[in-house]
Structure formats: structure tokens, C-alpha cells
Amino acid sequence: MNNFLSSEDQIFLVFYAIFWGFVTEAQHPWKPFQLPLFCRQKWATRRAILSVMVLNVLPLTYFGYVIRALKDHPEPSWATHSTLQILWHLVAHGVVPAFAIFGFYRFWLSIVEGNPDWFYASDANQVGKYQHAEPTYRIGFDPNRQSDDRPIVNLGPDTCCWNLFWALSYIVVSGAAPWIAR
Numbered sequence: 442m443n444n445f446l447s448s449e450d451q452i453f454l455v456f457y458a459i460f461w462g463f464v465t466e467a468q469h470p471w472k473p474f475q476l477p478l479f480c481r482q483k484w485a486t487r488r489a490i491l492s493v494m495v496l497n498v499l500p501l502t503y504f505g506y507v508i509r510a511l512k513d514h515p516e517p518s519w520a521t522h523s524t525l526q527i528l529w530h531l532v533a534h535g536v537v538p539a540f541a542i543f544g545f546y547r548f549w550l551s552i553v554e555g556n557p558d559w560f561y562a563s564d565a566n567q568v569g570k571y572q573h574a575e576p577t578y579r580i581g582f583d584p585n586r587q588s589d590d591r592p593i594v595n596l597g598p599d600t601c602c603w604n605l606f607w608a609l610s611y612i613v614v615s616g617a618a619p620w621i622a623r
Contacts, residue, residue, distance in 0.1 A: 484562055581595075
């Protein structure tokens with residue numbers, strides 16, 4: 442009898458869900474899905490569109506790709522393979538592909554960091570009555586800046602390219618994993 446989901450499918454599903462949860466928690470200060478301000482604030486609208494595409498559509502498409510890549514993938518047998526071979530197989534095909542979700546987050550960050558004025562206001566006065574909810578951005582750190590209640594996103598002056606590099610690294614390595622060690 443053929444199970445709908447193989448062992449590696451199930452492992453991938455669990456780790457992908459856990460990792461997606463980690464990424465979702467890390468997104469909070471960036472407010473990528475600021476839907477209450479969609480079509481009311483240009484920055485929030487642009488961020489929401491980018492977020493839906495990069496943090497929802499791409500990960501779901503990738504999920505389908507991996508499940509398809511693992512379909513009809515022969516599972517090792519305990520009778521013919523060692524424990525180490527089986528663990529390697531399950532990690533390479535179930536856990537490693539799940540790391541791509543971190544790449545999608547890094548890709549989103551690289552886009553935002555490369556064009557901060559397109560996704561965030563640089564001054565709280567620009568967001569008007571939504572100063573308490575809509576983050577602004579600043580590049581670098583100012584130790585003399587007084588803290589207030591307004592949300593702010595701190596950007597590194599040179600992190601865009603490195604985030605893109607790591608995004609592509611995560612996605613390429615994770616996307617190749619289902620085809621390795623067949």
C-alpha cells in the first residue's frame with residue numbers, strides 16, 4: 442500500500458512548518474503584512490504586495506516543488522541500509538529542503554534594504570496619524586537617539602548584498618537537496 446506522504450515528505454512538512462514559524466516571528470518588527478494600512482499608506486501597500494509574493498507565494502510554490510520532487514522517491518529499507526544511511530537520507534531529503542524558507546526571508550530583506558525609501562518612510566512625520574503603528578527606518582545606529590514609542594526598523598548600511606547572497610545560497614542548496622543522494 443502506498444502512503445500519501447512518505448517519511449521524508451512528513452519530515453519536510455514538519456520542519457518547513459517549524460522554520461516558517463521562526464521566520465514569521467522574526468518578521469514582526471518589519472511589519473511586512475501591514476494590511477490595515479493597505480491602500481492607505483504607500484509604504485505599507487508596497488510592503489504588503491512584496492510580502493505576499495516573497496513570503497507567501499514563493500514559499501508555497503517551493504513547497505509544492507519539494508513535495509513533487511520527493512514523490513515516488515524510493516525510501517531506504519531497514520533490511521538493506523544501515524541506520525546512518527537511513528538518517529542521512531531522511532535529513533538530506535526531509536530536513537535540508539526546509540531551510541529554503543530562511544532564504545525567502547533573506548530575499549525579502551535584501552529587496553527592502555536595497556530600496557528602503559520605497560518600503561518605509563524615513564521620518565515619522567511622513568506617516569502622519571499612523572506613527573504609532575507604521576515603522577520608519579534608519580540606517581546605522583545612533584547611541585544618542587532617545588527612545589520613543591514609535592516603531593523603527595534599523596538597516597545596516599551594507600547588508601543588502603549579503604542578504605541576497607545568503608538568500609540564494611539557502612534556496613539553491615535547499616532546492617537541490619531532494620535530488621541529492623537518491
